[in-house]
Amino acid sequence: MPEYFGGLAADSHGTADDRPPLVFLHGLTYDRRQWEPVLRELADIDPGRRAVAFDLPGHGGSPRRDFYRSEEVVEVVHQAVTAAGLDAPIIVGHSLGGALATVYAATHPARGVVNVDQPLLVGGFRDVLLQAEPRLRGPGWRQVWESMVAGMHVDLLPPAARELVRTATTPRPDLLLGYWAELLDTPAEELTRLRTRDMAAIRERGIPYHHVSGNPLPPAYRSWLESALPEVAVTVLPDSGHFPHLAHPAELAKILTG
Structure with a gap:
């Protein structure tokens, strides 16, 4: 059974000590179970480390909200x-959780960010959403979501990880439209300005930032990332698609303890 902190369901591990605590935020439609393989590895190489995996609002055991804009969700977190x-804490986020981890570190005390496969410039993805919006608001929403999942290369994962992706998720139209509302109604230029502002705040605070991906970053995006935050660390965990934390949980655990 989960524990509850501030209304959010969570799995809590370890005890507080001089090691920075870890906070784990999952991706859209998924839940805290996505982090179980990493937490098992972490328990082996860094025993007793304080680590909490939360269900984001509207996911898993956490209550739904009327709105899911990033700044509001970050305040709840x-x-x-x-x-x-x-x-x-060190904030670790996958996909949507990586974007939220970035906003969190820009606005609240943090000792590090580990962004797992979440590009911060989303202009191209916004265009895809705008084209799909009529279907997202109707009975075709599930087909839109399933087509996106098909592009995440779940087939690259080991069988147990594929099963976790298949079962530790509850896609719903209110989640998709709620968390994507900010992308749908905000111009791409403004979204870029906001994320550049966040990275400037992270740089000013001297917060370490590690981007972990399943594929090499596109050159233009990597150039922007290193310009916005020259101290950024980038690690590619190959043959993992959108889920490098599930394909390589031991490697990610090592990054978190490094």
């Missing part, structure tokens, strides 16, 4: 982090 007694 911060309340949960505070309620859990986590002081300036």
